[in-house]
Amino acid sequence: MICLSILAAFLCFLYCFIVFRIRSGSRFYLIWGLGGLFFIGLALMIKFDLWSQFPLLLRRVICGVLFVGILAFVVAEGCIFAHYRDAGRPDLDYIIVLGAQMKPAGPSIVLKFRLDAAYEYLVENENTICVVSGGQGANEPCTEAQGMYDYLVEKGIAPERILMEDKSTDTSENIAFSAEIIGGTDYDVGIVTNNFHVFRGMMLARHAGFENACGISARSNIYFQPNNLVREFFGILKDLVCGNLL
Numbered sequence: 001m002i003c004l005s006i007l008a009a010f011l012c013f014l015y016c017f018i019v020f021r022i023r024s025g026s027r028f029y030l031i032w033g034l035g036g037l038f039f040i041g042l043a044l045m046i047k048f049d050l051w052s053q054f055p056l057l058l059r060r061v062i063c064g065v066l067f068v069g070i071l072a073f074v075v076a077e078g079c080i081f082a083h084y085r086d087a088g089r090p091d092l093d094y095i096i097v098l099g100a101q102m103k104p105a106g107p108s109i110v111l112k113f114r115l116d117a118a119y120e121y122l123v124e125n126e127n128t129i130c131v132v133s134g135g136q137g138a139n140e141p142c143t144e145a146q147g148m149y150d151y152l153v154e155k156g157i158a159p160e161r162i163l164m165e166d167k168s169t170d171t172s173e174n175i176a177f178s179a180e181i182i183g184g185t186d187y188d189v190g191i192v193t194n195n196f197h198v199f200r201g202m203m204l205a206r207h208a209g210f211e212n213a214c215g216i217s218a219r220s221n222i223y224f225q226p227n228n229l230v231r232e233f234f235g236i237l238k239d240l241v242c243g244n245l246l
Helices: 002-022 030-047 056-082 109-124 144-154 171-182 195-208 222-241
Strands: 094-098 129-133 162-165 189-194 214-218
Touching: 002 030, 002 222, 030 222, 056 195, 056 222, 094 109, 094 171, 094 195, 109 144, 109 189, 109 214, 129 144, 129 171, 144 162, 162 171, 171 195, 189 195, 195 214, 195 222
Parallel strands: 094 129, 094 189, 129 162, 189 214
Antiparallel strands: none
């Protein structure tokens, strides 16, 4: 058990370093460093038999919290994978492309994946209107909406088919502000985002009033996927606590 804990700690620290080096666009990778510290602490507790010295009630509380946390994680990941390959429906009224980081050289790889999925859908469904949604962060050269608009126009999508929502700062605002641009929620919409994010994006859309919302899945960078899936779990928890998914 000690060897397994040390191995888990090593893998956590290694993955933390890998994600840091290839730059994920956020600092969430630090959670893997915390995971490494957790497994080192676990190895020490096993080696020095510290667990048995805790009061029985405290041990039961810790085990209960861990059980609930693991169960919640499994359920959330199951929901994520259930919509991992959603392809939407043909002839939607609108698709909403959720924003992600814009870099000086153009859309980040995560955002390019979303835009390429949107482009493919728009080519196949010529009557669908696209809403590109995202404001400007402190480290971005322009609004995400503007960068997405430019990218799609350069690929050949007619400018009149693209509406820009450039004020939002998170997924919930992406949906709410896009609804204002569209003029209501009585439309069939597709939420275009990366595969790990489809479930939450779709649920936020339905919570906002888009009863017929569906997901359109874009691919993701495989190197970041463990990081994405764990981060998305916490995103789902946050939206549940805030009442955005119910």
